[in-house]
Amino acid sequence: ASSVAGDCPFLANKTTFAGGFAYVNPNVSPAEYLDYAVYSLADPAAPLFVGETRQRWRAAAPVSGGLVIETFGGRIAHLAQAANGALTPVVTTWDADVLGLDGPVRATIGNLAVVDLGAVGADGERVLPIVDVSEQSRPVARGALASPWIGARRLEAAGTRLYALHRNRLTLFDVGNPAAPSQIGQYTSSLGDPLEHLVLGAGNDVYLVSD
Numbered sequence: 498a499s500s501v502a503g504d505c506p507f508l509a510n511k512t513t514f515a516g517g518f519a520y521v522n523p524n525v526s527p528a529e530y531l532d533y534a535v536y537s538l539a540d541p542a543a544p545l546f547v548g549e550t551r552q553r554w555r556a557a558a559p560v561s562g563g564l565v566i567e568t569f570g571g572r573i574a575h576l577a578q579a580a581n582g583a584l585t586p587v588v589t590t591w592d593a594d595v596l597g598l599d600g601p602v603r604a605t606i607g608n609l610a611v612v613d614l615g616a617v618g619a620d621g622e623r624v625l626p627i628v629d630v631s632e633q634s635r636p637v638a639r640g641a642l643a644s645p646w647i648g649a650r651r652l653e654a655a656g657t658r659l660y661a662l663h664r665n666r667l668t669l670f671d672v673g674n675p676a677a678p679s680q681i682g683q684y685t686s687s688l689g690d691p692l693e694h695l696v697l698g699a700g701n702d703v704y705l706v707s708d
Contacts, residue, residue, distance in 0.1 A: 513564070514559070516563070516582075518537055519536040519538055521534040530553070533549060534549055535548050535582045535583075547582055550584050553569060555567045558603060558654070603625060604652040604653065604654045606657060606659075609627055609630075610628045611672075622643045624641050625643075639675035640675040640678060642678045644661070646666055647661045648691075653697050657672055658681075659672055659678075662693075662694075664691050665685060665686045665687075665707075667684040667703065668683045668684075688705055
């Protein structure tokens with residue numbers, strides 16, 4: 498199918514950004530089965546529609562070369578991303594309940610999964626356990642990331658860094674030592690409140706999207 502240029506309908510909480518592509522979920526409810534629209538962000542100023550994918554997910558975390566997703570059936574899978582944005586499963590899926598994660602995976606760094614249990618600390622900060630899932634049948638807690646600057650928006654991972662959006666702020670964390678993650682930077686945007694999405698570019702470039 499030929500590619501066509503046009504507006505990219507980035508929908509709050511319904512768009513996943515990974516590897517220079519945006520995957521837009523057009524479904525109003527999980528009972529619908531419309532394919533996700535795929536847009537190339539090679540030129541961020543002019544998103545380009547390049548096709549559709551039948552892969553669907555409740556939550557997704559970009560990883561090197563693809564995505565780790567939680568399906569609507571409660572399973573977790575690793576998807577490989579082709580140069581044209583197409584997604585294909587590369588490992589057998591496993592059950593989130595078997596992993597004992599009890600919450601959506603917000604990001605992955607190597608064999609570490611950052612999990613959102615909805616926990617809030619004494620000071621009002623969001624607390625995200627960091628779990629080693631290298632042995633899928635026996636996950637091991639390695640630490641926890643706690644900060645008031647982690648909202649419900651998606652997290653992005655690059656190397657040992659996590660990028661989090663909350664209100665009008667972009668906050669950077671280093672989880673190279675999962676037992677003692679640390680905040681290493683913060684940027685307050687003039688785009689407005691709230692920031693909806695972030696896209697990691699080349700080098701240290703970060704693109705922010707606000708409604």
